[in-house]
Amino acid sequence: MKAAVLLLPGLNRDRDMIAALTNICGQAPQTVWQTETGIDDDVDLIVIPGGFSYGDYLRCGAIAARMPVMKAVREKAEKGVRVIGVCNGFQILVEAGLLPGALMRNASLKFVCREVMLEVTNAKTAFTGGYSQGQIIRCPVAHHDGNYFADSATLGDLEANGQVAFRYANGTNPNGSVNDIAGIVNNAGNVLGMMPHPENLIESAHGGDDGRALFESALGLVAA
Numbered sequence: 001m002k003a004a005v006l007l008l009p010g011l012n013r014d015r016d017m018i019a020a021l022t023n024i025c026g027q028a029p030q031t032v033w034q035t036e037t038g039i040d041d042d043v044d045l046i047v048i049p050g051g052f053s054y055g056d057y058l059r060c061g062a063i064a065a066r067m068p069v070m071k072a073v074r075e076k077a078e079k080g081v082r083v084i085g086v087c088n089g090f091q092i093l094v095e096a097g098l099l100p101g102a103l104m105r106n107a108s109l110k111f112v113c114r115e116v117m118l119e120v121t122n123a124k125t126a127f128t129g130g131y132s133q134g135q136i137i138r139c140p141v142a143h144h145d146g147n148y149f150a151d152s153a154t155l156g157d158l159e160a161n162g163q164v165a166f167r168y169a170n171g172t173n174p175n176g177s178v179n180d181i182a183g184i185v186n187n188a189g190n191v192l193g194m195m196p197h198p199e200n201l202i203e204s205a206h207g208g209d210d211g212r213a214l215f216e217s218a219l220g221l222v223a224a
């Protein structure tokens, strides 16, 4: 299985993501710079890592979403290739219109860096098949703009269609997200955005591997 990781100025989680994907895939992912549009044909999964692309000006992810590489991501996503955006990657996918809603400043108005608990709200998505329905997992977060918001019609659709993949559980919502939403998939089910960082919990050296099944699911390495 082969993955691709996008590289943009200001991202700082790309190395963690590349290490995690190399560990899980058994081969290094293709890395694709923001001005490139050539994502390899044999790529099964495109990942947009976290960080602070363009220093979070004008809004988190707004400038990155308009870079040439995102045209290639959109084309691949339309063909059904799986895409994951983590943290700033989630913000970029929202700014690119590949996922609905918006990520606002945390309700506390503070940067939050801690571990949260996540509920696997829908274990039937392409990214969660390796978990059981309702499973509670650990995951770290580190962001200041993770407060997910969508208008009530959009929210109703997300909930009704099973597009909420992960919710903050056990009172650990770190940012004020509506309905405790931590991660969503698009209507077609092949694009996932989430604020927590599963790439930082994939092997025992990380102190746990609760995030591993997400990538294994996305890469088709476990039965969905």
Ligand SMILES: NC(=O)CC[C@H](N)C(=O)O
Binding pocket: 013, 049, 050, 051, 052, 053, 056, 060, 086, 087, 088, 089, 142, 143, 144, 145, 146
């Ligand atoms: N870790 C990250 O990806 C941070 C995302 C974004 N820059 C924020 O702070 O909200």
